[in-house]
Amino acid sequence: MRRWPLAAALAAGPVAGVLFPPPAAAHGIVARTDLPIPVWLFGWAAAVVLIVSFAALAALWPTPRLQGEVPERRLFRIPVAVDVVVGAAGIAALGITVYAGIAGLQNALGNLEPTVIYVLFWVGLVVASVLFGDIWRVISPWRALARAASWVSSRLSSGEPPAALEYPKWLGRWPAAAGILFFAWVELTYVNKDDPSTLAIMVLAYVVVMLVGMALYGIETWSERADPFGVYFGLFARLSAFERRDGVVYARPPLAGAPKLELWPGTIALLCVAIGSTTFDGLENGPLWGSVRLHLISFFGGGLTGEQWGSTVGLLVCIAVVAVFYRLAVGGMSEVGEDHTPSELAQKFAHTLIPIAFAYALAHYFSLLVFQGQAMAHLISDPLGRGSDIFGTSRTGIDYNVISAAGIWYVQVAALVIGHVSGLILAHDRAVAMYRDVRDAVRSQYWMLVVMVGFTSLGLWLLSAVNT
Amino acid sequence: MKRAALLALLVAAIVVAFVLAKGSGSNNNTSTSASGAPVTIHVVNGKPQGGIQKITLNKGDRVRFTVDSDVSDEIHVHGYNFHKDVKKGGSVSFNFPATIDGIFVIELESRGEQIASLQVNQ
Numbered sequence: 001m002r003r004w005p006l007a008a009a010l011a012a013g014p015v016a017g018v019l020f021p022p023p024a025a026a027h028g029i030v031a032r033t034d035l036p037i038p039v040w041l042f043g044w045a046a047a048v049v050l051i052v053s054f055a056a057l058a059a060l061w062p063t064p065r066l067q068g069e070v071p072e073r074r075l076f077r078i079p080v081a082v083d084v085v086v087g088a089a090g091i092a093a094l095g096i097t098v099y100a101g102i103a104g105l106q107n108a109l110g111n112l113e114p115t116v117i118y119v120l121f122w123v124g125l126v127v128a129s130v131l132f133g134d135i136w137r138v139i140s141p142w143r144a145l146a147r148a149a150s151w152v153s154s155r156l157s158s159g160e161p162p163a164a165l166e167y168p169k170w171l172g173r174w175p176a177a178a179g180i181l182f183f184a185w186v187e188l189t190y191v192n193k194d195d196p197s198t199l200a201i202m203v204l205a206y207v208v209v210m211l212v213g214m215a216l217y218g219i220e221t222w223s224e225r226a227d228p229f230g231v232y233f234g235l236f237a238r239l240s241a242f243e244r245r246d247g248v249v250y251a252r253p254p255l256a257g258a259p260k261l262e263l264w265p266g267t268i269a270l271l272c273v274a275i276g277s278t279t280f281d282g283l284e285n286g287p288l289w290g291s292v293r294l295h296l297i298s299f300f301g302g303g304l305t306g307e308q309w310g311s312t313v314g315l316l317v318c319i320a321v322v323a324v325f326y327r328l329a330v331g332g333m334s335e336v337g338e339d340h341t342p343s344e345l346a347q348k349f350a351h352t353l354i355p356i357a358f359a360y361a362l363a364h365y366f367s368l369l370v371f372q373g374q375a376m377a378h379l380i381s382d383p384l385g386r387g388s389d390i391f392g393t394s395r396t397g398i399d400y401n402v403i404s405a406a407g408i409w410y411v412q413v414a415a416l417v418i419g420h421v422s423g424l425i426l427a428h429d430r431a432v433a434m435y436r437d438v439r440d441a442v443r444s445q446y447w448m449l450v451v452m453v454g455f456t457s458l459g460l461w462l463l464s465a466v467n468t
Numbered sequence: 469m470k471r472a473a474l475l476a477l478l479v480a481a482i483v484v485a486f487v488l489a490k491g492s493g494s495n496n497n498t499s500t501s502a503s504g505a506p507v508t509i510h511v512v513n514g515k516p517q518g519g520i521q522k523i524t525l526n527k528g529d530r531v532r533f534t535v536d537s538d539v540s541d542e543i544h545v546h547g548y549n550f551h552k553d554v555k556k557g558g559s560v561s562f563n564f565p566a567t568i569d570g571i572f573v574i575e576l577e578s579r580g581e582q583i584a585s586l587q588v589n590q
Contacts, residue, residue, distance in 0.1 A: 031547045031549075032547040032568070035589065035590070397549070400547060400568040404569065406590060466571070
């Protein structure tokens with residue numbers, strides 16, 4: 001009975017966590033930290049995850065359903081004029097945000113900019129991308145700027161526009177992975193993470209790099225491979241039920257965009273960064289990090305800089321743990337048969353990590369979005385934090401009782417469980433498409449089950465182990 | 469097959485590590501906890517004596533605490549957004565109903581030094 005040790009290990013994960021009872025904000029803009037999910041909910045969630053997992057293995061569909069052509073419905077056309085208007089709005093929003101960062105009060109909560117960057121942009125767009133599809137393509141101020149510039153230059157010069165350089169194949173999504181890693185580093189560890197003027201300068205530098213990249217390699221190529229946020233939000237848009245092609249919006253089954261993920265280099269790294277950085281953000285609130293932290297800080301010479309480098313180590317370790325875990329599981333899959341190499345499998349199953357990354361982001365940042373998102377009402381009236389009241393809303397506060405602690409727990413747990421199921425569905429569908437023998441496909445899925453149960457248990461544990 | 473067993477062991481090991489870490493780490497806060505009873509936080513050299521203090525109570529209770537400080541600063545209760553100044557060598561008291569659940573930072577605002585963590589259970 002070769003499957004028993006695995007099954008036992010899988011069962012041990014969530015269940016062991018239930019036996020032990022669970023135990024400060026890193027960010028200037030985080031005023032409230034979620035209460036740890038209670039033991040009973042942890043237990044229920046773990047049980048559901050296990051039952052769902054084994055049910056998923058039993059209820060197999062023998063032919064792939066999400067690969068290749070999927071049924072889709074034409075909804076409506078969005079004219080190019082909308083792109084122009086939304087792009088212009090994106091550019092205006094970028095301008096206001098950067099201006100507030102430079103000219104406004106240098107305070108994380110009083111200035112519009114940190115909330116726009118860390119809440120609306122970094123969290124809000126992830127959620128919006130899953131709900132509505134790849135809307136960032138249209139909003140992206142740098143893409144809009146580049147398109148406007150290319151339109152103007154095509155009007156002015158009569159000759160052929162200079163041909164774009166060929167984007168190196170090996171580079172793939174590596175620039176995106178590096179960019180998201182850098183953003184996560186700034187957000188989670190950098191000493192001046194909440195300093196508006198520092199952030200504003202980084203935003204401007206980012207825009208310049210993006211414009212140069214798009215000018216050299218072409219707007220679409222650069223946006224799809226190298227622009228970190230374009231690629232990042234684009235990953236989540238693949239889970240969405242909506243897709244826009246040539247101006248027309250189509251409805252498709254949710255998740256159907258994920259299997260189309262191109263196997264470019266750097267994709268797995270990007271997903272590991274996404275999952276690993278959220279893991280670290282959760283870990284920072286817990287007792288395990290609390291006990292390691294002080295040693296690391298003193299190792300790096302203490303003080304705020306010591307804290308920054310200590311956290312950097314923590315962040316990198318979390319990403320490495322995610323990567324190694326995934327690699328081990330595809331290594332196991334490669335033993336199953338039909339000589340697929342681990343690196344081929346790692347590529348072909350990379351898209352199954354997208355829903356996990358989304359589940360982590362939503363579980364972790366949902367309350368930030370709901371609470372700090374409300375701050376936008378007063379921040380837009382007083383973007384610089386200097387006492388203006390443009391829209392008459394500068395006195396509105398944050399209602400922390402719009403959702404109860406229990407409501408937040410349910411959202412967090414639901415996000416993890418749904419992400420888990422989505423990951424399993426995508427993996428199973430890919431397996432039946434790849435393996436000639438359905439039995440091999442099923443056996444390979446024990447390994448994916450390890451990955452999914454592992455990530456979901458880790459996610460649950462992070463939510464339960466908040467330092468109180 | 470051997471590898472399958474090995475990996476299963478590895479997963480089990482990770483899980484056990486999690487659980488141990490969780491078990492051992494759960495009590496590392498040097499804290500005073502009060503359910504409605506008043507707490508005094510002593511600030512010495514701009515830092516909370518005995519580490520970051522913990523105030524735990526239930527939603528609907530009253531939050532009551534006093535800060536004795538040897539530095540002058542402003543005490544800020546995050547989330548609830550109460551601010552009170554404290555003079556060097558002086559003390560200041562807070563008394564308000566716990567209407568919002570969650571975990572909140574209480575800090576010396578201008579120093580950015582956390583002195584207590586307020587946990588309001590629902």
